[in-house]
Amino acid sequence: MNAASSPPRWPAGFRSVSGCCGIKAADHADLALIASDRPASAAGVFTTNRVQAAPVTLCRERLNRAAPMRAWVVNSGIANACTGAEGREDAECMAAAAAAAAGCTPEEVFVSSTGSIGPRLPVDKIVPALSTLGEGLREDAVRETAQAIMTTDTRPKYGSCTLAVDGRPVTITAVAKGAGMIEPDMATMLAFFATDAAVEPEALNAALRTAVDQSFNRISVDGDRSTNDTVLLLANGAAGNAPLRETHGDWAAFADRLESLSLEMAKAIVGDGEGLSRTVTVAVTGACSRTDADRAARAVANSPLNKTAWAGGRPNWGRVMDALGYSGAEFDPERVTIDYNGCPAVREGRAALDDPDRLKRAAAAPHLDLSIDLGAGSASAVIYTCDLTAEYVRINL
Amino acid sequence: MNAASSPPRWPAGFRSVSGCCGIKAADHADLALIASDRPASAAGVFTTNRVQAAPVTLCRERLNRAAPMRAWVVNSGIANACTGAEGREDAECMAAAAAAAAGCTPEEVFVSSTGSIGPRLPVDKIVPALSTLGEGLREDAVRETAQAIMTTDTRPKYGSCTLAVDGRPVTITAVAKGAGMIEPDMATMLAFFATDAAVEPEALNAALRTAVDQSFNRISVDGDRSTNDTVLLLANGAAGNAPLRETHGDWAAFADRLESLSLEMAKAIVGDGEGLSRTVTVAVTGACSRTDADRAARAVANSPLNKTAWAGGRPNWGRVMDALGYSGAEFDPERVTIDYNGCPAVREGRAALDDPDRLKRAAAAPHLDLSIDLGAGSASAVIYTCDLTAEYVRINL
Known part of the structure; x- marks a missing residue:
């Protein structure tokens, strides 16, 4: 999946961009933004750890609004976990800067962070970096995005699949990261799925939960569950199909492909488990x-x-x-x-x-x-x- | 505790002996027998693992008879676990041979095994070896016994304490082994306590359970619970005190010393944890x-x-x-x-x-x-x- 001849592309209406804001060493991408050009149905699954990072709390709340979403912004290197009220403010600040870059409202942006537990986010570096990123949003930046969300994963993890819904081509594309905790203080698995299918929000949520249960919830590198684990799915409907729901004739195919792609991403995480030989x-x-x-x-x-x-x-x-x-x-x-x-x-x-x-x-x-x-x-x-x-x-x- | 100037001794009426039956490499002790010269109250605590070795099942049954016991025989190198009906026969055969050496009935003998899971016990080697061991029973063979029950522990673990009961000196002596699973296929923690105090069986059982809960059940090397974990306690009454029970004035002191010695043994196991640096x-x-x-x-x-x-x-x-x-x-x-x-x-x-x-x-x-x-x-x-x-x-x- 990681060796396509032409650069992998996002589903219709999605674009992404990555950049360096200086959390990691110079010239190492540590910031990514994925945006849909139109409102999208959203679903998410998060860590069950009692200690939850600020961005996880923020994502949960935005998902509970049950309103369409537009973008996902993520930094790597610092987890923004165990950071109290200031950590929450930092996550909101990051969402606002991402919204300006993506051309949407702050409430339409999901935020994720991955890396060290404890330190505060350097928002003074993240906000200026985001202000220039919007111009670089591209349809074929899947690989770069997967790279920017790595902490010490040894390789980027991404994948894509297509199917027909109402006779129209539909794509699901995913980026993921995680390898246990490859470097001291590094944590978290993150995965982001985008599809141009139109999907009703409740059905989307059900499909994602089932897919996660059969994939990301089936892997274990060291048994340590992180404070930041997050899987998000946006469906923007750019494919123009009649909205998918359980009664739609192509529902099973969609749910099945989503589960297969989830399993592919989950296995990619295990396959990059820290120090593994088998x-x-x-x-x-x-x-x-x-x-x-x-x-x-x-x-x-x-x-x-x-x-x-x-x-x-x-x-x-x-x-x-x-x-x-x-x-x-x-x-x-x-x-x-x-x-x-x-x-x-x-x-x-x-x-x-x-x-x-x-x-x-x-x-x-x-x-x-x-x-x-x-x-x-x-x-x-x-x-x-x-x-x-x-x-x-x-x-x- | 492991560096006394004169060799440590068992409480009055207890003796032990160790020998080589060839399970381990030549000249490495792999067999031990501890015997009381009179019937003793017994208490035991065993692994909660659903997969239980044959000797564990045998010990449980003998303890359930609620009859006085006389001896404990143990081999190291093979766990006699996952060995089916033949494993049970082997354990009984070992008990019978030990009974002959200790001068008691087979039903008065506890059996323990520690080592590889899967192989059968070489009873054709164990029985002849036991037949000659009885003559060597000594009051000061505590250290050798602790050594014979080691698998790949790096040092023998034993300890002793004394207290006064009814104004008479009472001793509790213990040997233990365990280090996680230091060598491939090796498992199990074992501990054996002997006291010359007279103790009523129910009180003895209560004291041992409390002591184990505060000591052996508080340690963890790698979180893997073995198929053979066993703690046994024999009280033979040679000190001549009025039998201890909860209402006895010296009960609290006895229970307290038992718990302290248990904790000392438990910490000795963790302190010998495989490969540990801290x-x-x-x-x-x-x-x-x-x-x-x-x-x-x-x-x-x-x-x-x-x-x-x-x-x-x-x-x-x-x-x-x-x-x-x-x-x-x-x-x-x-x-x-x-x-x-x-x-x-x-x-x-x-x-x-x-x-x-x-x-x-x-x-x-x-x-x-x-x-x-x-x-x-x-x-x-x-x-x-x-x-x-x-x-x-x-x-x-």
Whole structure:
């Protein structure tokens, strides 16, 4: 997705621009603005952390107005979290400056920040930078925008898909960032989706929630949830279709594409996890309930001892059994089945000693599909994760 | 506690012996037997992991008989976990051989195993080794016993304390092992307490549960709970006191000493945490409930990003705020106070910028006392933990 021959473009009516305001080192983009040339339906999903950054609070409030929105402004390098009333003022100030650049009202602008928790935003640098950015808004600046929102991601993350709605071409384009906390003090995953489809606000919200639940809520790098996590979606209707809702004939296709693109972005975040040497998909089946399946998958995915075993490329299934056992999921240990990349490791809760050498080879592959059947029911869940390396520790010291 | 001039001794009536049965490399002790010369009241606390090793199941059942017990046999190197019905038979076989050596019945013997999950116990080696061990039982073999139950702990863990009950001297002696999972496939924390006090079984059980709750249940190296965790306590009454119960005048002193010794053993385990460079005490106060305080302390203690920041000796309080925020505890972020070794880091949820250099020095000390006041109530909780280093990852690859 990151290697198109011609520069990727936003859906009709959207443009973006990035710039440097000096939060990061010189010549490193740290500011981005994405704007729609017309009012757009908006949906958003935010961190559930009790400690929420000022821009997250601001986005929530603007979304609750249920009014059309026009733009998203984001800075990288400072998270504007744990900054009190001044942090809120700074976020509003940033929205106002972005509104002037985008040609809309401050209330029509979403704000996001990502980076260090604690410091105040240098609005004295951000506001002047934004005042000149408006002129540079371009339809093909997707990649630059994805780059400007990186903290210490090693590569920009963006993607696009098209479908037909009412026989008209519709595009969904996304930019995302996040890699755990690659550099000291850096946090947050952010994703922004734009589409030129016309979508009714309630349906848009439902589609985004479902998509996020199946993608961004299915990934884990280190189990630490940030204060700034934000996913936003704007639908500006420039495609001219009859507004999408659940009863529209093309609704399922739209929701499906949105979910696929979300999953692509979510996997790109895991694939850029800090210091990783191996990605791992933990798939739990045979659980009594979806909640149990989810608990079991997360316990395995977040266990330091499993993560280090994956870094070593070893089929250490005892650690998988151990994590399942304390996950809180209900099951009978003697009915558990575990496969490493399709190779049997555990049958009936004990070593499946079919071919130990084949199992070792399977566990050492660059990507690991870990399939766990609890043998207790019919519910399932998947978590996309990565290993824990000495490099992760060095990065986060 | 580990450097007495004369070899440490068991309480009156207890003796122990260790030996090599060949599970570990040659000449490394991997088998231990502790026996009382008379029947003893017994209490035990075991892992809550749904996947429980065969010896844990056996210990639970023997404890449920509520009959006096005589001995504890333990092997290191193999956990006898995920081994099905054969694993259970192996544990019973080991108990029978230990009973012959200790001069009691098989039902009077507790069994523990620690080491790799999956392989079967080599009972063909364990049984012959036990048959010759009985002759070597000694009153001063505490240290050797602590050594024999180590997997890859870097040092033996044992301790002792005395008090007067009915004016008679009473001793409590403990051996423990555990360091997270220092070597690939190695697991489990074990602790065994012996006292020559006479204690009524129900009171003994209550005292042990309270002691464990305030000590072993307050430590965390990596958040992974093992399939084999076991704490056992035998009280053989050789001191000749009137049996202790809650109404006895010396009860509080006994319970208090037991708790102190438990905490000493628990801290010894954390202090030997795999690859650690710094121990950390996370103390949460001002919580709405004990549960909230516990959740908050555990979230901070188990967060990879906090653990790596501690390894770097950095006062990265944003990561503490982040973990508190997703802990599930109720609090207002703007009322949070955080100190690093007594130095203010956070006041009212924001940076306490009293003296940044002093804060940096405080965070870099060999031990970190992290004090967190949630400002929401009066409940508190403490977790004893350690940092996460690149060495931990290398050890567990």
